[in-house]
Amino acid sequence: MAVVMVPTGWHRRSQEDWHSTAGTPVPFSKYGQLTHDQLRWLTYAFPDGAACFWATSKYDDMPQPRDQAWFHMDGFVIGIGEVRAAFDNPDLAGVLWQDFIPTEKEKGLPTTPAGWRYIFAFEKPRPSVIDKRAINQIVGFKPGNRWQGTHRLSEDQSTALQSRLVWTIR
Numbered sequence: 001m002a003v004v005m006v007p008t009g010w011h012r013r014s015q016e017d018w019h020s021t022a023g024t025p026v027p028f029s030k031y032g033q034l035t036h037d038q039l040r041w042l043t044y045a046f047p048d049g050a051a052c053f054w055a056t057s058k059y060d061d062m063p064q065p066r067d068q069a070w071f072h073m074d075g076f077v078i079g080i081g082e083v084r085a086a087f088d089n090p091d092l093a094g095v096l097w098q099d100f101i102p103t104e105k106e107k108g109l110p111t112t113p114a115g116w117r118y119i120f121a122f123e124k125p126r127p128s129v130i131d132k133r134a135i136n137q138i139v140g141f142k143p144g145n146r147w148q149g150t151h152r153l154s155e156d157q158s159t160a161l162q163s164r165l166v167w168t169i170r
Contacts, residue, residue: 003158004063004083005151006054008073017097018054022071023079025050025124026096033091042121045084052081052124055093055116056150062086062118063152068162071125072147075132079125090117130165138164 008018020026027050028034028042042051045065054069056062063069063083071079093116136145139157153161 001066001068001158002064002155003068003070003153003161004061005077005147005153006056006063006069006071007147007149008054008071008078018071021096022052022054022081022125025052028053028121031092031095033089033095035087035089038085038087038089038092041085041087045121046123051085051121053096053119053121055097055119057115057118058150059088059118061150061152063120063122063150067152068158069120069122069125070130072132077128077130077132077135080128081122081125083120083122085121087119088117089119090115092119093117135161135165 008022009015025046025048028046029039029049034042043049045051054071064086065083067083069081069083070077071081096119097116132145132147133143135141136143138160139153
């Protein structure tokens with residue numbers, strides 16, 4: 001199990017997507033874009049028929065089942081969710097997230113939903129407020145590291161984070 005740092009995006013459009021698919025469970029059975037195997041997997045992992053979804057454009061950093069996705073924005077981790085399913089589905093990405101035109105600050109991001117094809121599903125994230133500077137210190141990053149894109153931490157970094165940071169509110 002790894003900790004995967006996942007950006008939520010700072011622009012308005014990304015925040016709208018976050019609230020509609022990652023911050024709110026989505027009933028997935030209505031999406032014909034899911035393959036039979038993906039739908040079976042989701043139904044097994046989420047028997048109530050709804051899951052939260054987010055995606056990355058980087059296959060190598062895609063959170064996998066049992067990983068913890070640490071969602072961050074504006075210098076803080078804002079939510080943590082345990083991943084229960086992960087798959088490649090550009091057609092579903094096209095339905096969940098619409099096209100946007102990246103600004104100069106966002107260059108390098110996909111310009112079509114298909115670019116966000118590596119989808120992962122999780123329970124509604126537990127809210128958190130964890131300063132990224134504290135995390136950088138624990139995992140050995142420079143204090144001002146901005147965590148560009150989705151980033152899978154090493155096993156040692158993941159263990160260090162999970163052993164040093166505990167939930168105080170349950």
